[in-house]
Amino acid sequence: MVTFPVVDKLVRSGHRPRRDASYVNKNHNGYKINFLEDLRHISPYRPLTSINPSVFGEADWDTMSPKERDELLGRVYATLVRQVHREIPFYSDLYKGIDPSRVGDMDDVLGLPVLRKFSTRYSRGLREATGPNEGLLKPQGRNSFSLFHTTGSTGYAQIPIFYSEPWDLDIERHAVARVWRMLGITSEDNVYDCYNPTHVGGYMFPGVCQIIGSGHEFKPAEKQLEETAQRLRDARNSGYPFTVLLAIPSSSGDPLGRKGTNFLTLYDETMDVFGKGGIDKVFLVGSGITPELIERIEAEMRDVKVSGAYGTAEHRPLSFSPTEGPTTRVCKYNQQHLTYGPHFTYVGRDEGNRVVPITTPGQEGDVYTIALRDGTPFINYQTGDVATIVTDACDCGLTSPVIGNIRRKNMEEIAGIGCRYD
Numbered sequence: 001m002v003t004f005p006v007v008d009k010l011v012r013s014g015h016r017p018r019r020d021a022s023y024v025n026k027n028h029n030g031y032k033i034n035f036l037e038d039l040r041h042i043s044p045y046r047p048l049t050s051i052n053p054s055v056f057g058e059a060d061w062d063t064m065s066p067k068e069r070d071e072l073l074g075r076v077y078a079t080l081v082r083q084v085h086r087e088i089p090f091y092s093d094l095y096k097g098i099d100p101s102r103v104g105d106m107d108d109v110l111g112l113p114v115l116r117k118f119s120t121r122y123s124r125g126l127r128e129a130t131g132p133n134e135g136l137l138k139p140q141g142r143n144s145f146s147l148f149h150t151t152g153s154t155g156y157a158q159i160p161i162f163y164s165e166p167w168d169l170d171i172e173r174h175a176v177a178r179v180w181r182m183l184g185i186t187s188e189d190n191v192y193d194c195y196n197p198t199h200v201g202g203y204m205f206p207g208v209c210q211i212i213g214s215g216h217e218f219k220p221a222e223k224q225l226e227e228t229a230q231r232l233r234d235a236r237n238s239g240y241p242f243t244v245l246l247a248i249p250s251s252s253g254d255p256l257g258r259k260g261t262n263f264l265t266l267y268d269e270t271m272d273v274f275g276k277g278g279i280d281k282v283f284l285v286g287s288g289i290t291p292e293l294i295e296r297i298e299a300e301m302r303d304v305k306v307s308g309a310y311g312t313a314e315h316r317p318l319s320f321s322p323t324e325g326p327t328t329r330v331c332k333y334n335q336q337h338l339t340y341g342p343h344f345t346y347v348g349r350d351e352g353n354r355v356v357p358i359t360t361p362g363q364e365g366d367v368y369t370i371a372l373r374d375g376t377p378f379i380n381y382q383t384g385d386v387a388t389i390v391t392d393a394c395d396c397g398l399t400s401p402v403i404g405n406i407r408r409k410n411m412e413e414i415a416g417i418g419c420r421y422d
């Protein structure tokens, strides 16, 4: 459930999201030289939105040394902490007794109180606090925000998230574009998108395609599987085929027994549109890719690059599996590299008044995030998902740890992962 009338209007009229021209007309190479420097000069006196969103599209984030990455992001998040302490009533209360001017690096930020959905004896949960009063999460003294809510499918109060546009959405679009470039998606590609455009995650993809320069088309909400399959075939016959498919991996169908539109059902229905000259890249966001699906991908789809990603209703991307690299790499399908910038993801153990990060391969813990936003950020947020650290030395060359077996502790609350659309 999303409260965002602006999106509905945009989608209905077929417009793409507005982009600030100043982000696009930069000389990419010229800018790249300065991007690290730009973050080093972030200070409490500069608003976060002075960071150019395209910074988070730089591939360097995935290959730089963890120490340098922590140093840069530590500065950004320390500035964020000062901003939320000053402007957001919920955080002013959560950080009572903490002097934000003493929060200077990543260690300080990770040592701040945990943000939980439900109250414990250590802290008041987001749902309980903001259910009756959405304003607690809104930055004070500023206006013009868009308001999204997390899904409320489990009957619990939804959590309101204020987005300051276009920056909050653009930083994520650039980060997803960075992931896509590593999957080989370019301006030559034509994307067919089965996600829900009224969901904050689905809303993002047209903007990502715009950054990449690729074509983009949404699956209309009312189209059933057979009509969607026909659209893919028609495009293939027209000479302008779709080359990239965005979809959830699989689903159990709807209450009427109709098959949902997802990667598995589309593949079964239209195998002929997959492969060379057709859909040769598939990007899957949703609950885990099942072992059966992985088996089919490996056995039947040699000409198709299939990649998974993980995000939550609150923020994205959090981790992804690139398609390139030696066969010995472990980052495949459900084993994914953490992404750093704009957000920060880590696995840890909740010890009540603090989180102890887990870095040892083989250990499982809760997934925590720092979601960078000028509107409502989440800092040391317990997502409700659990994951296992697989390794911090993958053969593909990316320097971030790989996590695996990502799952939701409360299986009834599955709607938070990806964007279901069937």
Ligand SMILES: [Zn+2]
Pocket: 325, 329, 330, 331, 337, 394, 395, 396, 397, 398, 402
């Ligand atoms: Zn890897």
